[in-house]
Amino acid sequence: MDKKKILIIAHGHPDVHKGGAEIAAYQLFNEYETLGHDVTFLARSEEAPHGGAAFSVRNKANELLFHTRQDDDFLFSNIRTRYIWSELRDLLKRLQPEVVHFHHFFLMGIETLLEVRKTLPEAKIVFTLHEYLAICHAKGLMLKHDSKKLCAKSSPKDCHNCFPEKSPADFFMREMYIKRAFSVVDRFVSPSEFLKQRYVDWGIDSSLIEVIENGTPELDEHAQMNDSVSRSSTKVRLAYFGQINCFKGLDVLLDALLLMDKDTRQQFVLNIHGANLEYQPAEFQEKVYSALKRLKGTVFLHGPYENHELPALLADTDWMVVPSIWYENSPIVIQEAFRSNVPVITSNVGGMAEKVTNMKNGLHFNVGKPLSLCAVLEKVANDKNLHKQCVAGIIPPSKLSETAKANLALY
Amino acid sequence: MQCSEEHSTGFLVALANISENEIEVTWRDVTQRINLAEVSFTQQLAELEALPSAYFNDATALLERNGFYWGQKSLFFSDDTPTNLLLSHKDSKIHIDFAFTFDENTLLVIGWVLDLARLFKRINLRLNNTISDCILQDAFFHPRYDVAETLELPIHYGEKIGFAFTVSLPEPISPNLELMYSVDGRFFTGTALKAEPFRREETWLTEILLANVDITNTAKFPKLKKHVTSAIEKSWQERLQAPNAVEVKQFGSEISNPSLSLIVPIYGRYDFVQIQMSQFSLDSDFENIEIVYVLDDPRIKHAFMVTCKGVFETFGVPFKVVLSERNLGYAGANNLGVSHASSEHIVLLNSDVIPKKPHQFLALLQQFKNAESVGILSGTLLYEDDTIQHQGMEYMQDPSHPGMWMNYHPQKGFPLSLIEPFDIKEAQAVTGALMLMTKQQYLDVGGFDIGYILGDFEDSDLCMKVRNMGKCIAVSGSVHMYHLERLSQSLVSGNTWKHTLSMVNGLRHTNKWNNEVENVVAGNG
Numbered sequence: 001m002d003k004k005k006i007l008i009i010a011h012g013h014p015d016v017h018k019g020g021a022e023i024a025a026y027q028l029f030n031e032y033e034t035l036g037h038d039v040t041f042l043a044r045s046e047e048a049p050h051g052g053a054a055f056s057v058r059n060k061a062n063e064l065l066f067h068t069r070q071d072d073d074f075l076f077s078n079i080r081t082r083y084i085w086s087e088l089r090d091l092l093k094r095l096q097p098e099v100v101h102f103h104h105f106f107l108m109g110i111e112t113l114l115e116v117r118k119t120l121p122e123a124k125i126v127f128t129l130h131e132y133l134a135i136c137h138a139k140g141l142m143l144k145h146d147s148k149k150l151c152a153k154s155s156p157k158d159c160h161n162c163f164p165e166k167s168p169a170d171f172f173m174r175e176m177y178i179k180r181a182f183s184v185v186d187r188f189v190s191p192s193e194f195l196k197q198r199y200v201d202w203g204i205d206s207s208l209i210e211v212i213e214n215g216t217p218e219l220d221e222h223a224q225m226n227d228s229v230s231r232s233s234t235k236v237r238l239a240y241f242g243q244i245n246c247f248k249g250l251d252v253l254l255d256a257l258l259l260m261d262k263d264t265r266q267q268f269v270l271n272i273h274g275a276n277l278e279y280q281p282a283e284f285q286e287k288v289y290s291a292l293k294r295l296k297g298t299v300f301l302h303g304p305y306e307n308h309e310l311p312a313l314l315a316d317t318d319w320m321v322v323p324s325i326w327y328e329n330s331p332i333v334i335q336e337a338f339r340s341n342v343p344v345i346t347s348n349v350g351g352m353a354e355k356v357t358n359m360k361n362g363l364h365f366n367v368g369k370p371l372s373l374c375a376v377l378e379k380v381a382n383d384k385n386l387h388k389q390c391v392a393g394i395i396p397p398s399k400l401s402e403t404a405k406a407n408l409a410l411y
Numbered sequence: 412m413q414c415s416e417e418h419s420t421g422f423l424v425a426l427a428n429i430s431e432n433e434i435e436v437t438w439r440d441v442t443q444r445i446n447l448a449e450v451s452f453t454q455q456l457a458e459l460e461a462l463p464s465a466y467f468n469d470a471t472a473l474l475e476r477n478g479f480y481w482g483q484k485s486l487f488f489s490d491d492t493p494t495n496l497l498l499s500h501k502d503s504k505i506h507i508d509f510a511f512t513f514d515e516n517t518l519l520v521i522g523w524v525l526d527l528a529r530l531f532k533r534i535n536l537r538l539n540n541t542i543s544d545c546i547l548q549d550a551f552f553h554p555r556y557d558v559a560e561t562l563e564l565p566i567h568y569g570e571k572i573g574f575a576f577t578v579s580l581p582e583p584i585s586p587n588l589e590l591m592y593s594v595d596g597r598f599f600t601g602t603a604l605k606a607e608p609f610r611r612e613e614t615w616l617t618e619i620l621l622a623n624v625d626i627t628n629t630a631k632f633p634k635l636k637k638h639v640t641s642a643i644e645k646s647w648q649e650r651l652q653a654p655n656a657v658e659v660k661q662f663g664s665e666i667s668n669p670s671l672s673l674i675v676p677i678y679g680r681y682d683f684v685q686i687q688m689s690q691f692s693l694d695s696d697f698e699n700i701e702i703v704y705v706l707d708d709p710r711i712k713h714a715f716m717v718t719c720k721g722v723f724e725t726f727g728v729p730f731k732v733v734l735s736e737r738n739l740g741y742a743g744a745n746n747l748g749v750s751h752a753s754s755e756h757i758v759l760l761n762s763d764v765i766p767k768k769p770h771q772f773l774a775l776l777q778q779f780k781n782a783e784s785v786g787i788l789s790g791t792l793l794y795e796d797d798t799i800q801h802q803g804m805e806y807m808q809d810p811s812h813p814g815m816w817m818n819y820h821p822q823k824g825f826p827l828s829l830i831e832p833f834d835i836k837e838a839q840a841v842t843g844a845l846m847l848m849t850k851q852q853y854l855d856v857g858g859f860d861i862g863y864i865l866g867d868f869e870d871s872d873l874c875m876k877v878r879n880m881g882k883c884i885a886v887s888g889s890v891h892m893y894h895l896e897r898l899s900q901s902l903v904s905g906n907t908w909k910h911t912l913s914m915v916n917g918l919r920h921t922n923k924w925n926n927e928v929e930n931v932v933a934g935n936g
Contacts, residue, residue, distance in 0.1 A: 072682070075682070075685070077685065079685065079718065079721025079722060079724070079725050080714075080717050080718055080721050081721075082720075082721075082724075084725070085721065085724035085725055086724075111721075111725045114725055114726070115725065118725075118727065156795050156796070157796070167895075168795055168796075169763070169794075169795055169895035169896075170895075171795075172795035172893070172895065173683075173686045173765075173895065176686060176689070176690065176765070177685070177686055177689050180689040180690065180692075180693070181689075183693070
């Protein structure tokens with residue numbers, strides 16, 4: 001196989017922050033390394049560098065941290081510091097990669113794309129879109145700022161309605177500026193059809209965006225074995241994994257359980273494996289804690305988990321619930337559930353609805369509606385075959401090696 | 412002193428270098444001894460009650476013509492003489508906030524009079540041994556709600572209590588002033604007041620003078636001009652005419668023999684440079700177009716220069732930055748920029764104007780060259796939703812702004828698709844946001860008139876000057892640019908006074924060009 005000189009750029013290192021995009025970028029890096037490519041991982045970092053240095057090393061010499069921060073959070077711009085057009089330029093000249101694969105621009109500065117094109121006119125620029133930040137100023141959530149209603153499409157006027165302090169013209173310029181930077185990209189990658197479609201609606205040529213699922217590492221034999229021995233509970237075991245915040249819909253799930261009559265509820269347990277509840281707005285925390293109190297005996301809050309613990313935790317799970325109230329892109333936990341043969345109950349929108357097919361490998365409920373989720377859960381309790389049917393419908397998620405191959409094909 | 416017979420209505424006694432403490436004054440059969448310990452000339456004399464009123468009136472007039480008044484006392488002026496005052500008479504109050512002199516010959520006094528009982532009959536200034544017009548009669552009065560608020564009075568008490576009072580004299584005005592008030596119309600109480608030379612920010616003065624001005628009250632236009640706009644102009648004139656150090660910085664290599672020079676003034680928001688450059692960098696025509704940014708906002712010099720460096724390094728399009736030591740206003744900044752333009756043809760461009768697609772500037776230049784009679788050519792400017800922002804301006808009288816010609820943008824807000832396509836067409840005037848012309852013509856007509864403070868109406872003024880040279884004004888229907896209007900001025904605090912200032916400029920424009928505008932509107936222009 002042709003060995004390539006590849007630079008992977010991400011907005012964070014998963015050792016520091018375990019976000020889905022950071023993990024996907026890093027896994028791809030490791031896979032390329034295994035395949036023998038000359039690959040460097042460059043991750044933007046908030047940590048203090050040595051005496052103002054732009055770069056430092058994490059783990060090994062080809063894992064670099066880039067110590068910089070965007071100076072304009074509206075345009076994602078970083079031109080007032082010299083880091084992109086001076087330090088990064090020098091690094092690019094030294095590395096001379098044939099392919100630069102971006103997994104983000106966030107916090108680093110969107111001009112990073114322009115700098116790569118300027119310094120390496122011949123390099124192939126590939127950019128995996130992991131969310132909707134370029135489209136939506138509301139943290140890329142595509143939720144109306146006040147009502148938290150799902151938003152289908154950005155427009156200067158609608159965006160101004162969400163952020164009255166910014167004029168429609170400001171949003172117009174923001175889009176113009178971001179698209180200027182995107183114009184240097186040769187190929188885009190989207191992990192879901194849904195996300196691709198949002199960017200096509202926004203103005204990127206459909207033929208430029210390839211849908212490639214994020215890969216999932218394969219389970220080792222020990223984890224597989226765990227999987228086969230532990231499923232023996234009389235209760236329906238639900239589990240929630242990941243960050244806890246007001247967009248992830250944990251409150252919708254708790255409300256659904258509260259809506260059940262006591263007898264039905266007693267047929268369920270819910271394990272919450274999630275982090276960062278303590279950083280959420282007080283109102284949201286109160287809502288969650290008050291629900292937890294009322295659901296004592298049914299719901300157990302376990303706190304964060306390490307990735308290697310996940311197979312074991314899933315082995316004790318009948319259904320994973322992904323109740324996000326925003327579209328999501330391609331939630332990694334869904335693939336992880338499928339890898340462990342756990343079907344998923346999820347909101348009927350966006351990347352979630354795309355990855356989970358209703359009645360095949362999981363169940364849908366109406367996004368943000370506890371009553372709808374409650375009805376789905378009651379169905380699960382009443383129809384014992386449903387679980388078997390959905391487990392049977394699970395197709396194993398893409399392996400990392402497959403994802404890497406698909407990405408390499410674009411280079 | 413004895414007055415000549417035909418004007419004689421009494422006697423005035425002028426006392427100077429008095430050595431005695433007491434004198435005796437006799438009028439008809441009344442004799443009175445006057446103590447001169449207080450060194451006063453008129454108060455005691457007035458106690459001769461038998462003075463007939465006709466005599467008294469004439470004597471008063473004669474006194475005042477010569478800078479004296481009844482009740483006058485000697486005032487002492489020193490470095491401690493206050494520059495603001497609060498005088499009270501029973502519950503009535505006079506307050507002087509500021510007394511400023513400009514260019515030696517002009518004095519501006521800003522204050523308020525709260526006089527519910529209407530006790531004050533006259534309030535005057537005594538300056539250079541002359542007595543001014545009565546402030547109550549002559550000054551420009553406007554609301555001062557802040558005063559009512561501070562004094563914890565109902566807010567409507569603030570109506571019409573604030574005043575601005577401007578006096579111009581042919582000779583230099585002494586800073587030693589006397590503020591005089593009279594409750595009976597004749598006898599005054601005087602207090603020493605010192606005027607300071609105006610050294611503050613012009614925008615500060617402009618803002619406080621215009622904060623509560625009702626610009627729709629045409630009856631008050633003469634007083635507005637006499638007391639308010641004249642003072643504003645004076646305050647700016649000094650700055651605009653003072654020497655201004657200019658620094659020029661070139662980013663990238665200078666373009667030799669450019670076909671066009673863009674002049675872009677920057678005030679407040681400078682992120683537009685980033686947006687403009689992000690688009691210019693997609694346009695190969697910029698190999699031949701010189702860009703001159705004029706930073707008209709010294710407060711942001713450092714941040715602006717840092718941004719410029721980043722913008723150049725990122726987008727690679729060369730440009731020139733002209734840094735003005737002082738804020739010159741929109742007109743002054745453009746004039747400065749043009750003086751640094753090296754091409755025969757210039758485009759005056761706002762920083763929030765962004766071409767819809769590449770090659771728009773050279774297309775505009777070509778259209779200009781093809782139309783010999785055209786003196787200024789602008790383009791079609793669009794909002795971000797592709798509706799018309801500008802396709803030429805028309806003069807219009809607007810009931811909301813009586814007494815002045817407004818610049819109306821016909822078809823503003825129309826979708827572009829509703830406009831019949833055209834190449835170029837004549838317009839009554841065009842916006843300064845995008846104007847292409849020869850540099851020579853701009854210089855020949857004296858550039859933008861800097862008397863339009865901060866901006867507005869100087870563009871239509873320039874169009875008038877070019878019309879006067881026998882050229883016509885035109886707009887392109889095929890050159891399209893986005894104009895993200897008004898954003899660049901959003902940093903100016905509050906909108907009310909800024910709007911009023913615009914209207915003040917409108918008034919100035921109307922006074923200057925009324926006849927010509929009428930001709931243009933009648934189709935004879």
